[in-house]
Amino acid sequence: MNLDSDLMPSRTGHGPLPSLAETQARLDERAAAVTLTPDLPYTLADRLEEQAERYGDRPFLYYQADCYRYGDINAWANQVANVMAVRGVRAGDVCALAMENRPAFYAAWFGLVKLGAVVAFINTQIRGVPLVHALSTTGAAHAIVGEECMENFQATEELPSLPLWLVEDDELAARPPRELPWQPLGEAIAAAEVTPPPAGQRDGVRTGDRTLLIFTSGTTGLPKAAIYSHLRWLTSGDVMVPTVRATKEDVFYCCLPLYHGAAATSVTSTALKAGAAIVLRRKFSVSAFWSDIERHGVTVCQYIGEICRYLLNHDSQPGKHSLRCMLGAGLSAEIWQRWVERFGEMRILEGWGSTEANTSLINVDNRLGSCGRVPAWNRTNFRLVRFDVETERHLRDEEGFCTLCEPGEVGEGLGMIQYDENTPVAPFEGYTSAEATEQKILRNVFRHGDAFWRSGDLLRYDEDRYFYFVDRIGDTFRWKSENVSTQEVANALDDLPGMESLNIYGVTVPGFEGRAGMAAIVMQQGQAFDPEAFYALTAERLPGYAAPQFVRVSASADMTSTFKLRKVDLQRQGYCPELCGEPIYLRDDAEGRYVPWSEARLEKLGLPAFRP
Structure with missing residues (x-):
């Protein structure tokens, strides 16, 4: 396991590749800004x-x-x-x-x-x-x-x-x-x-x-x-100021909810550290976005991938705008390319991490579709280890230790908490629940006694050590840059009158990041699925991003011998009636109900046909 090798193959067809020294210098500049220690009386x-x-x-x-x-x-x-x-x-x-x-x-x-x-x-x-x-x-x-x-x-x-x-x-x-x-x-x-x-x-x-x-x-x-x-909050601003190259002349645009980690941490802490201004939007508005940018001279905008897609699908076209930098997560290579072609070249700081993470990645090189680069393994506490998505277990060697992914392999991202080599480590601050905190820690990863934070995210990297987000592990899926727990959704909707069973899972939607929620419903004998009642229940109990976008009305539930609901075949068949042979409904917020599947309905809702 060679973590320190800097031997890198050359890249062709992607423009000049920053040298290891150049990329590391940018990361070192960020790290040099951090001088705080935990015991200071400074808040x-x-x-x-x-x-x-x-x-x-x-x-x-x-x-x-x-x-x-x-x-x-x-x-x-x-x-x-x-x-x-x-x-x-x-x-x-x-x-x-x-x-x-x-x-x-x-x-x-x-x-x-x-x-x-x-x-x-x-x-x-x-x-x-x-x-x-x-x-x-x-x-x-x-x-x-x-x-x-x-x-x-x-x-x-x-x-x-x-x-x-x-x-x-x-x-x-x-x-x-x-x-x-x-x-x-x-x-x-x-x-x-x-x-x-x-x-x-x-x-x-x-x-x-x-x-x-x-x-x-x-x-x-x-x-x-x-x-x-x-x-962590202060360090976020200290690190992001040189990354964004922020000054007191900058104006940040905040349209994500402040109760969310991204808006409350990276935007607010960075603007405060730089002495910059924030344009605060109560809720994101496609129609008002560019007028806000132009009115206030916004230079830096935080995004999630869905925001960029919404803006690309809208007719509004800015004039000569002031936006020079975008920072966020969930931007696909396709949407990224369309964005710069339509709105002009700008820095795209696509990143990877989470609110509780003790590690992160950020793309400081504008590499299309990537969420960051690791120029040298001994400069980061991030690791990517092999993971079997079918058994949902880490692949271990004959000594019982995890194995590192090679370029092109998909694995789980980990953050080093305790390790006794000359590698940066970071504490995992965890949750208010000690049990939940322990569940996110993987021990004895590369040697006895070490500990790593588990991200639950699957990533891969290329020969140049640029990383790309792949998916969430297990039943949790990501939609509109929000992680959605299938169990939480099922618990919220399991008392629909006349329903026998409910299976929630994520399905791919071509051209969209992550997966959209889908429900497979089995009704009790003699009961019919009520699309309006089900919509009303989702609207009452779930945030919009967690509500199923598709409903499949099934004759029976697919269960294992231990009465666990299967999801794999359902996910493969997606929202295609020809593949599943059962009725499919689409969520229509304008009508306030689920409507029967049709090609015309798909087109009206801006959804592509399902491709297995």
Whole structure:
């Protein structure tokens, strides 16, 4: 196992290949910016206060017609901190935050960290059991809730006992009725002092302490709360500033939800570190995208692959725009090529990683379709090991150790946690659940006693050590750059009236990244599938990206001898009626129901025919 060899075959037909030294120099530049250590008394709040002093009159946030300067956001955060300190929030307390993208999100978030509190971001689309799970597993002692998310809480039974602090939303067309003991904060925050909270509020909080809890999908069951330390959050900005080549003149575009790791970490931490501005969009809008870019002179945009596809399929065409850099994940080579052909050459920083990851890849060379390059194995804690997708087991040698993938082989990406060679290691901060944390650790990988974080992702790399994302392992599939647990979807929909069995799986859709959700439903004898009722159930209980895009109404369920539902044949047959010989329905959001399959319907919905 030679991890240190730098012998690389030449590349032809792809333009000049950066030398190992050039690529490594770029990565070293990123690493050199990081000087923080876990034991420092330095936090996200200190970074904010430093930058507010340095760039107080410069724009930090553009939202609709408003501009909030660094000094404005810092003062607003002080007001939140002063109000919440009076209400009992102390350093180390977990405070849930459920709010859509708007300036008050930043004020609440930053105000809480000024007190040393840990902020648990809550998905704005969840209610019921998932919401109870989110509040319970984070151990939230308080919840700050935007008025726009209030109904999610009111529709949820058996909420944990904790104070509910309400932040009003002036953009609502109508005020929803308040059925819970809400405690409004708006007037109190507006009247609070803009001076910093009392000295000592966050004494004892260190850089290595946790500051965020961000939910990420697991392979089964409900999402897990991943721990994010001040160190990881700050380091994200320190590393990305030289990677993006960001300066205080840059303007970042944020249209992904802030409760998501990408928007809250890479965009916010990078902009704050650089002294740059952020254009905040409440929700992504295809029609408004380029007008936002042109109006605010946006230079850097964060994406997921689906955003780029939506924009390419829209008629809007910008004039001479200011966009120079895109950073994100999930961009296929085909969409990438179409993007630069239509909108012009720009840096595409396609990456790979996850909220809880202790390792990552990023393509700093603009290599089409790649999510990053490893120029030298002894400079990274990332490893790709052989994995059998049928048995879902790692392939081990005669000594019982994992084996490294060769170019072209598909394997699972791992991140080194403990290893005794001269190779970088990184802690795995894990989840709020110790059991869930241990399940993500693979031990005795290359020698007895070592430990690696398991990504659950399958990747491959070429002869030049450029990596490409392939798929998720097992039942979890990726759609619209979100990981979807088939078990979670099945649990949410398993009480459809008249249904006998439900099998959820992912199917490939030509031209789309990842896999779309599909449901194979067996109805009870004498019962018929109701496409409107099933649509209503998915709309009530699932985020849009997790709802099945296709439904197959089957005569019987395909099970193993141990009564486990089979998925492989279903996935191979996809959403093609000729292959499966059973009725297929398509999700039509415009009509609010599932509609019978037809070529005309496929074309109307912008879906290609299935190709096995």
